Amino acid sequence: MTATVKPVRRRKATFIDRLYLPAIFKGLSITFKRMFKPKVTMQYPEETWTVGERYRGVPVLVKDDEGREKCVACSLCEYVCPPKAIYIVGQELEEGNKVERGPAVFDINMLRCIYCGLCEEACPEEAIFMSKQYTVSGATREELVFNKDKLYELGGVRSKGVKKWKDK
Amino acid sequence: MMDLLTIVPAAFLASIWDWFALAEDGSVTFGWALGRLLLLLLIVHIILILSALMVWAERRVSAWMQDRLGPNRVGPEGLLQPLADLGKFMFKEDVIPKHVNKWMYTLAPAITVVPAMIMFAVIPYTGTVDEEGVATSWQIANLDIGALYVLAVAGLGVYGITLGGWASNSKYSLLGGVRASAQMISYELSLGLAIVPVILMTGSLNLGDMVNWQSQNGWLILTQPLAFFVFLTSSYAETNRLPFDMPESETELVAGYHTEYSSMKFALFFMAEYTAMAVGAALAVTLFLGGWTFFGLEKIHWTVGVLIFSVKVLFFMFAFIWVRWTIPRFRYDQLMRLGWAIFLPLMLVNIMMTAGALALGWSWLLWILPVALLGTAFFVAWLGWKRDEDRYQPLPTSPPAGGEA
Numbered sequence: 001m002t003a004t005v006k007p008v009r010r011r012k013a014t015f016i017d018r019l020y021l022p023a024i025f026k027g028l029s030i031t032f033k034r035m036f037k038p039k040v041t042m043q044y045p046e047e048t049w050t051v052g053e054r055y056r057g058v059p060v061l062v063k064d065d066e067g068r069e070k071c072v073a074c075s076l077c078e079y080v081c082p083p084k085a086i087y088i089v090g091q092e093l094e095e096g097n098k099v100e101r102g103p104a105v106f107d108i109n110m111l112r113c114i115y116c117g118l119c120e121e122a123c124p125e126e127a128i129f130m131s132k133q134y135t136v137s138g139a140t141r142e143e144l145v146f147n148k149d150k151l152y153e154l155g156g157v158r159s160k161g162v163k164k165w166k167d168k
Numbered sequence: 169m170m171d172l173l174t175i176v177p178a179a180f181l182a183s184i185w186d187w188f189a190l191a192e193d194g195s196v197t198f199g200w201a202l203g204r205l206l207l208l209l210l211i212v213h214i215i216l217i218l219s220a221l222m223v224w225a226e227r228r229v230s231a232w233m234q235d236r237l238g239p240n241r242v243g244p245e246g247l248l249q250p251l252a253d254l255g256k257f258m259f260k261e262d263v264i265p266k267h268v269n270k271w272m273y274t275l276a277p278a279i280t281v282v283p284a285m286i287m288f289a290v291i292p293y294t295g296t297v298d299e300e301g302v303a304t305s306w307q308i309a310n311l312d313i314g315a316l317y318v319l320a321v322a323g324l325g326v327y328g329i330t331l332g333g334w335a336s337n338s339k340y341s342l343l344g345g346v347r348a349s350a351q352m353i354s355y356e357l358s359l360g361l362a363i364v365p366v367i368l369m370t371g372s373l374n375l376g377d378m379v380n381w382q383s384q385n386g387w388l389i390l391t392q393p394l395a396f397f398v399f400l401t402s403s404y405a406e407t408n409r410l411p412f413d414m415p416e417s418e419t420e421l422v423a424g425y426h427t428e429y430s431s432m433k434f435a436l437f438f439m440a441e442y443t444a445m446a447v448g449a450a451l452a453v454t455l456f457l458g459g460w461t462f463f464g465l466e467k468i469h470w471t472v473g474v475l476i477f478s479v480k481v482l483f484f485m486f487a488f489i490w491v492r493w494t495i496p497r498f499r500y501d502q503l504m505r506l507g508w509a510i511f512l513p514l515m516l517v518n519i520m521m522t523a524g525a526l527a528l529g530w531s532w533l534l535w536i537l538p539v540a541l542l543g544t545a546f547f548v549a550w551l552g553w554k555r556d557e558d559r560y561q562p563l564p565t566s567p568p569a570g571g572e573a
Contacts, residue, residue, distance in 0.1 A: 023497060031494040035232040043237070 018063035055128040056117045059108055060155030061148065067157070069071040077128055079118035085112035086119060106148040110136050126161040169486040194354035208289075215288055219442035220250035222485060229486070230493045231522070236571060254435070262431035265336075272335035277429070277436035280328025283321045286441035287480040289449045292376045294460045294473030301450055303383045303461060305362070305376030306470070314375035315367055319360050322406060325444060326352040329408070329415055333425035344424020347500070354507035355405035355412075361515035362399035365392050365522040367457050376480065379459035381465075389456040393538050394518050396456040398511050400487075403448035408439060414500060449484030453477065 046151070051057070064070050073090030091104035117130045131154060137145040146154075183369045188203035190196065224246060231238025240245040264270060292305030311317050326348055333345020342489040356515065366388055367373060382388055389396045407410035416424045453459060457480055460466055460473035498506070521536070 028490060029495045031233045033489065034228070034235065037235060037236050038234045039232070041231075041237040 019129055051132045051134065056115045056133075056135060058110065058115075058131050058133040058154060059113065059115075059119055059151075060131045060133070060147070061106060061127075061128055061151040062155040062158040063152060065157065065159045068084050068098065069102050070102045071103050071106065072099050072125055072127070073106075074101075074124065076122045076124065078119045080122040081117065082116060083112040083114050085109045085114075089103045094142060096149070106151060108146045108151060110138075110146055111141060126158075127160065127165050131155065138165065170200055178306060182282050186364050202420075204308065205387040211288060211308060212285060215285060215443055215446055216439070218446055219439050220254070221247075222442045222445065222489075223253065223438070224249045225485070226492075229489045233493045235492075243423065256436040257432050262430040262433065265428055267337045268428060271335065272331050274433070275367075276328045276332030276335055277415060277433045277440070278328070279331060279338065280325055281436045281443065283324040283328075284440045287318055287321050287447045288450070290317055290375050291447070292379050292459055293477050294470045294523075295376070295379070295466075296470055297383070297467045302381040305379050305459070307352040308374055311374065313373045315363055315373045315378075317358070318375070319363070322359070323352065325406075325440065328440070328456070329425050329437075333415070336425070338428055340421045340423075341425050341427045342360075344417070344421050344427070347417075347421075348425060348442055351405055351412065351414055351507075352505065354504060355402040355511075358398050358507060358511035359402040359406060360368035361512070361519060362395040362402060363455060364515075364519050365395050368519070368522050368526055374456050374515040375459075379454060379461060382458040383461040387458045391535065391538060392456065392518070393497060393523070395542055396452070398451055398515055399455065400484075402507075402511065403452065404488070406504075407448050407488070409441070409445065409488055411495040411498050411528040413497060414503060417497060417499075438516065443553075445485060446481065449481045450477075452484055453480040464552050475547065524537065 008045040061069070061071055073088055075088050076092065078084075078086045078088045085108055087105065087109070088103055089105040090101050093100060095101050115130070118128050119128050133154060136144065187199040190200050226237040226248065227249070228240075239249045242248040242252045264273060278335040289309040290307055290311045292307045295305040297303045297305050306315075328347040333341040333343070333348065338341070366378060369388065369391065370378045372378060372381070378388075402409075408415050414424075414428075415421075418424075421427070424436055429437060457482075460477040462476045466473045466476055524530075526534075
């Protein structure tokens, strides 16, 4: 292998070039014009990004149109979660519910979560989703373990997707 | 009743005004001395506030030039940012390293900031014009050797920097200090020589007289553009601003002479730099751009003179910032060559031409240089447009062996 050589046309510095004055004034005019160009700075707390459709933010739990918890506590997400951030305790639901099982406890430790989105992929009920929430902060470690209520509050209702329990 | 309402306050004001004036025979009164002192305090504070605001302006303007916004959170448009900075400086720990020469180390910031501030004493900020168009400038101190005073005091500023660099007892600081003194010697010379034609033409060392001369005979930038250019460039070097910030050069000397400084001692160096900028701008305006005069506009009232002077000075302050964020730093040898091999002979020739023209009474000779300069500028512009391609070296006809190009 020989090195690829690309001849570059170089300009010889003339006397005028070596005075530097034309270059300096050109530079000054460029910086002056730049002052009035639109700025690229985004003023964060007031202005925020629009994140992409498939952005992976905080994982959240959702309810269906009827306000029913979609999660059936199958623990697939708990099993697949690489950093073991999810903790689920399932419970049997009383007679009259469309499904037999639901989560009694559903904690996601946001200090451990790596936002990989595997829980969303593993969920057979489409009950857990990666939201667009990217600001996670807390004063204590306990605050950053999101419990079921918090996760439903963040997730809300999602009417799209599978509705296999609708007419049961 | 109406008369009483108008006359009494007017008479009262006039009596206060008279109390601050010199006595009839021109001797000094207590009121006059007190008035001078108050004026001094006022102007010193204006300079201090101005230099604080310049820090804000520097950050905003540099941000705008780089498509950013800059500090805009503290107060309207970030105008109170200097206050926040000051608070930070005040509460920072004032570290005095063990290895420094404590006495010199403490003295250095003061030595730097004082000369920069006292230079303002001789700069005329406004004045009055009588019916015949003869202007009288107002200064804090109406020194007859104003120009010499300015040059002498400007040279003192470097002692603080060199002393600070030496007393810090660290390599980078010492290098910064040494560079500062070397640079000051090189550029003080062309700075002084650039003022000489002005002195020759106005026939006075008094800065007020220079403004008065210019208000009658036209601004000196017209007849001495080269001296103006060299003066401006040298004042950039004197104030250690880019492209001549060799003593500081944060990328190579980690801030040079003030590496070891913190808290208000550092702030004093900072303040000295911005005050020196203000003085440089005010001097350029006074010596070459007619000071507080502007084509008869100053005849309205003396306050208009203040306004004109401020606008001109602020423009040059802006130019300091503008140049800083446009031109990269010179190399040390380039800096020295520019000072000794280019500016020095140029200024000597300029002085010879001016002196010759004045001695022989050939006023047309005074116009040769500006005309020649303008001609050169046009020639350069024309050459720049004319077949830019010709100045490229031809490509080799066949690529070097093994090359795929």
